[in-house]
Amino acid sequence: MTQLGLPDDILACLFDLDGVVTKTAVVHAAAWKETFDAFLRERDGEDFRPFDATADYAEYVDGRPRADGVRTFLAARGIELPEGHPDDPPDAATVHGLGNRKNRLLLAKIRTEGVEPYEGTLRYVEAVRAHGLRTAIVSSSANTVDVLHSIDAEHLFDVRIDGVVAAARRLPGKPHPDTFLAAARDLGVPPARAAVFEDALAGMEAGRGGHFGYVVGIDRVGRSDALYAHGADVVVTDLAELGGKE
Template sequence: MSTLPDLTSFDAFLFDLDGVLTPTAEVHMRAWQAMFDELFAAWDIAGPYTDDDYYRYVDGKKRYDGVASLLRSRDVEVPWGHPSDPLTADTVCGIGNRKNEVFTRVLNEEGIQPYPGSLALLDELARYPLGVVSSSKNARDVLAAAGIANRFVTIVDGLVAENDHLASKPAADMFARGAHDLGISPDRIAAFEDAHSGVASAAAAGIALVVGVDRGAGADALLSHGATLVVNDLAEFVPLSTRTHTA
């Protein structure tokens, strides 16, 4: 294995949330699967919804953009609607709201804990400005549930993106906003992402080091979409003595 870069040579750090700091990506995947399985059956959409669909069309994007992208892959177009649409509405927003209802229920019932390796790295980097860049509108609730919300100077989430009209990942907007909020030039920042669209977004924003975290998206795919390097867990950046002490 090649030597990892020295993170202390950077001035600030931006983290995706789901799949990087917390295992909420698994909860999101289950919620998307349940919602699309039901929708495909009701609408008689050919071809089952798969994990590959999640990584190609949904992962890392704002919720409604993910719905529209997935449906478009099946040549299905529905009205966009409005975020206030009820769960029964056959609109992009209504369908996205159905998924979020499942996600929120699972989060409330089961709670969430940070990945141990990610928590150890946050401890190592505590003296630096840190930020979260997440497409999820639930980011603040997840960070609070995981007990790590107070570690971040800025949280650029799906709500900020919607309110400030920031384009969804893979566009540069969200990571560029994170760097702006930290007050640090992108060429002095390292970012951590687990999604194809996320590493592409960070690279497009000019982030100096884009670390892909392979939780299932595939190392080669992460590298081809813009990751500088790929690790399996953020613990790889933490000294073994610290990891052993924190475990």
């Protein structure tokens, strides 16, 4: 399957959303920074150390379900908060409260700034489907349906495993492989014959942990070495580099 840059035995392609299909990773990072900086500034006062929207985002938050991102980053700072409840208000000093504050900021940014797709990815997905491969979108985001609708890309994916589906099925999020495994299962394809497309380190680990046939890292921010170290078989800056043209 040299036209697609994939091994010949691959039957399905599983795509992350933010940073792979859409240019929303930077919006997520900005929303996380605003959320964590406000919390840390109030908590730590003069000892305030801001959230790094590049390094901290990549290491602790990117690709993880929202509540896991809160827990992982705060644990790195030696902070533990009560779990709270999924419907906690955004001003609650709980894991879910901080997560909901971030989501409110994210949705406001998406409404004002809009969502743009990576055109190279859309062309690649269309080429994959033209070659008879099945496709799935696999994202920790609970806003996946709205985002895909906003770029008119719902029809490009046979299966959707997102934050809403994962919660309903009680699937642990990335770096656990369960959401990708569920997508492969819903497509009727063994993991060894499915390719994972991710930009997050947690996504690389999920692809490696699930023993998928091929793991493609998309390097949007200059961290190809880290993507390889966390499980990528190949790293590209845009999926157009893999091919997809007749």
